[in-house]
Amino acid sequence: MVCSVSGPKRAYWMVHTVFDLSRLKLCSVEVTDRREAERLSRGVRAGELRIADRAHAKATDLATVVKAGADFLVRAPSSYPRLLDGDGHLLDRLALCREAGDKGVLDRSVRIQDGKSKIEVAARVVILPLPPEAAAKARRAARRLAAKARYKPSDAGIEMAGYLVLLTSLAADDWPPERLASTYRLRWQIELAFKRMKSLIGLESLRAKDADLARLWINIALLAALLAEDDLPALDPEAPDSLPLAA
Incomplete structure (x- = not known):
């Protein structure tokens, strides 16, 4: 969720993304208002996990x-x-x-x-x-x-x-x-990716209130973050919470 700058009537937008763990890249981004809920099936294609x-x-x-x-x-x-x-x-x-x-x-x-x-x-x-x-x-x-x-x-x-x-x-x-x-x-790689993007572009603080301008700002901010990411982390299966590999 991304919200506009503070004020009596703050506006919110949802950024729906699909992150390709095999390439450590965003492969789909869609910006909607908050009436559209997150869905695992959004944009799903045959053969995906x-x-x-x-x-x-x-x-x-x-x-x-x-x-x-x-x-x-x-x-x-x-x-x-x-x-x-x-x-x-x-x-x-x-x-x-x-x-x-x-x-x-x-x-x-x-x-x-x-x-x-x-x-x-x-x-x-x-x-x-x-x-x-x-x-x-x-x-x-x-x-x-x-x-x-x-x-x-x-x-x-x-x-x-x-x-x-x-x-x-x-x-x-x-x-x-x-x-x-x-x-x-491996899902923790997604959390790391969004933390990096937020630190690079301040995605959590939207600068626009108009709906069309907000979508444009979010998409430009995401593009800037992707261009700035030169060094990607290794795809390491070891998660911070130490989930068990075997009984």
């Missing part, structure tokens, strides 16, 4: 990605989307996490369902316990976030914060759990 965080674990979007001939790999929150077994019964996510804790890893075929539209998509849920220190850190972060948002977190939510829960359409034969975790870890 879309990797995203918890905010994009939405059954309708995941189904659209698969329908387009692409695949997804997303991290799942503790409360959504709905996960069903082969008989259509709702799965207990906490029970799945505890099973992963006992076994070291859990890899199971599921149906991901949207609670309203009932749209479903076939997938795998892969759960890996975080290392003890990382799990404790993740649970502290979950408590801090709840305190900041002024709500009481559930005991189940805090417990599940200590697990990496992934949803994917990728085949188990070619994509075992350790490869999925390693691949998901």
Whole structure:
């Protein structure tokens, strides 16, 4: 999200991007007003693998990605989307996490369902316990976030914060759990790319209020950042949060 300079009526625009991790380059940029939500399926093409965080674990979007001939790999929150077994019964996510804790890893075929539209998509849920220190850190972060948002977190939510829960359409034969975790870890390169762009051009502070001028300013700023980036980081799978590679 990009907002205009401060004032009584600040305007906001959404910058929707697709980042190619194989080349460490932005391959798609679209500027809209804030009424258009972020979607994992925006501009999806056959053969792509879309990797995203918890905010994009939405059954309708995941189904659209698969329908387009692409695949997804997303991290799942503790409360959504709905996960069903082969008989259509709702799965207990906490029970799945505890099973992963006992076994070291859990890899199971599921149906991901949207609670309203009932749209479903076939997938795998892969759960890996975080290392003890990382799990404790993740649970502290979950408590801090709840305190900041002024709500009481559930005991189940805090417990599940200590697990990496992934949803994917990728085949188990070619994509075992350790490869999925390693691949998901590459997502931090996207965060680094946007931090660099913000430091180079101040993208978080928009200088225009007119809609057309705002889009022009954002696109020029992004172009300037891309031209300024000569030294790219190595594509290192080691993520800052030390997600586990294997059980």
